[in-house]
Amino acid sequence: MSAEEGHTSPVEQVIEGTATRGRKEQHSHTRRSKSKGPVAKEHVDTRLTNLEQGMEDVQLAFGRLSDNFEELVQENAEITSVAKEMIEDVGQTFQKELKELASTVTTLKAFVEGELHDLHTKSISLETRLDALCVECRSKHATSHAPSTSTHPTTSGTSNIKVPKPDVYNGVRNATVVDNFLFGLERYFVALGVRDDEARINHASTFLRDAAQLWWRRKYADQGENALHSWEQFKTELRKxxxxxxxxxES
Structure with a gap:
């Protein structure tokens, strides 16, 4: 080997070192991957199991929620039905009590009106009696102060004779009843010595009842142009x- 072949340049050394480190790191990564494979799979399985269990719990909770909702719907329907029945019962009771109250008010109104009518009638009767007493007092006063026209002496005890009063007249439309009533009044006035026409009219009105009394009240209230000034007028109006x-x- 030559000197050039046995000696490497710095660049080549860097490239070779980098390649060597790459191979080592790849080998190390491969070893780590092979060693961690079973652990990762077990972890995934555990998570899947937990997820499935969670889904089951969710389904159970949803089922219970559905059951509770159905129970609430049923209870709401029952409460609504009971409330409706209670409202109907209260309404019927209220209507019944209202009718009873209206009936009571009507009865009370009729009672009050009847009492007022009775009071009015009694008031009229008292007024008539008072008028009669006034007329009787005036008649007695006029009789006691009137000069005697009799030329005959009064028999002892004659002044103590009690003259019976004539029957009352209640407005019966019968000629005989009317004439008998007027005849009885004239006999009564003669016995008492009542000769004044006004005294006779006032005294005669105290013997009127019912329809006749009502007629006289209206006649008496219209005193003025239609006033009765004589006993003959009174008899004529009564007959008419x-x-x-x-x-x-009748004879």
């Missing part, structure tokens, strides 16, 4: 209002 037309007086 309560004796039917073409009626014949």
């Amino acid at each position: 209002n309560f004796i039917p037309h073409n009626a014949e007086t």
Whole structure:
């Protein structure tokens, strides 16, 4: 071998060193790969097993969630049904109580109206009685102060005779009843000595009842142009209002 062949240049030495290191590293990498192969496969298998187990757990949880959801839906339907029934019951009860309340109010209203009507009737009756008392007082006063026209002495005890009052007239439309009522009044006035027309009219009105009393109240309220000034006018108006037309007086 020549000196040139036994001596390598620096460049060649670098190239050869690099190639040698490359071969060593490749060999070392190959050895490491062969030594780590079983460990990596076992690690992958473990992860796959864990993943499969996790999927099963997820499926179980999803199944339980589905069951719980169905139970919630069923419970919600039951609650809705019960609530609907309760609302219907409450509505029916409310309607029933409302009707009972309306009936009670109607009854109470009728009762109050009846009481007011009774009070009004009693008030009219009291007013009529008061008028009668006033008329009677005026009549007695006029009689006691009127000069005596009798030329005959009064028999002892005659002034103590009690004159019976005539029957009341309630507005029956019958000629005989009306005439008998007026006749009884005139006999009563004669017995009491009542001669004044105004006193007779006022006193006669106290014996009117029901329809006749209502007629007199209206007549009395219209005192003015239609005022009754004489006893004959009173009798005429009473006959005109309560004796039917073409009626014949019974004998």
